[in-house]
Amino acid sequence: MNKTIFDTAQQAVEKIAQEFKMYSEQAQPVHISLSGGSTPKLLFKTLAQSPYNTEINWKNLHFWWGDERMVEPTDPESNYGEVQALLFDHIDIPAENIHRVLGEKEVQGELIRFEQEITDCVPNQEFDWVILGMGIDGHTASLFPNQTDFDDERLATIAEHPETKQLRISKTAQLIEKAKRITYLVTGQSKAVIINQIFANDPKAQSYPAARIKASNGNTEWYLDKEASELL
Numbered sequence: 001m002n003k004t005i006f007d008t009a010q011q012a013v014e015k016i017a018q019e020f021k022m023y024s025e026q027a028q029p030v031h032i033s034l035s036g037g038s039t040p041k042l043l044f045k046t047l048a049q050s051p052y053n054t055e056i057n058w059k060n061l062h063f064w065w066g067d068e069r070m071v072e073p074t075d076p077e078s079n080y081g082e083v084q085a086l087l088f089d090h091i092d093i094p095a096e097n098i099h100r101v102l103g104e105k106e107v108q109g110e111l112i113r114f115e116q117e118i119t120d121c122v123p124n125q126e127f128d129w130v131i132l133g134m135g136i137d138g139h140t141a142s143l144f145p146n147q148t149d150f151d152d153e154r155l156a157t158i159a160e161h162p163e164t165k166q167l168r169i170s171k172t173a174q175l176i177e178k179a180k181r182i183t184y185l186v187t188g189q190s191k192a193v194i195i196n197q198i199f200a201n202d203p204k205a206q207s208y209p210a211a212r213i214k215a216s217n218g219n220t221e222w223y224l225d226k227e228a229s230e231l232l
């Protein structure tokens, strides 16, 4: 598996930020899927600052999410709400470039609406870049161990957090795997054991969606910091 180890989490997110700039210089819409949770907050804060806030051609970038929690966008649990507060409120991006899951809506109806928006906006449903995180149980997006159907041919699915039972909408493994590029951004010591299991091909890792989901025809890479990779 292709991995890059950065000295610090800040260096990892700077690399991603530079690549946002590069993608934004293409004279076409680029569809990027963001991850939620705590890890990418540093990325969003970095993008909201100089030079990225003004040098990125934001009108060319379209943002989606790998998963969303079924909560109001103002709820601290909202993956969209986090990006709005840390990034979108500080840059000049057209509203139509933000393709959020409406977490405040009824889940079945929202699932259908979200799938239709992907079909309408993303050519061949192939995202240019899917940035994913990984939980300490090996989940990615809201695809959890022992409850993920890797063969589900839909674009999105309803998931339930195994402990909190919080409802979520997640891209399916099949949709993610159609992406041209997948980057797992994993930082911090709390992820070191699981990163070691994945890269050592430990049998336990076979149930981890993050270990199994890879781009079928594109590149899959892992951006790690020293802390997450300290047991490798």
Ligand SMILES: O=C1O[C@H](COP(=O)(O)O)[C@@H](O)[C@H](O)[C@H]1O
Residues within 6 Å of the ligand: 035, 036, 037, 038, 039, 040, 066, 067, 068, 079, 132, 133, 134, 135, 136, 139, 140, 141, 142
């Ligand atoms: O629940 C989620 O968890 C994963 C990992 O989150 P983190 O807090 O450990 O960074 C995240 O990638 C996913 O989008 C999120 O909804």
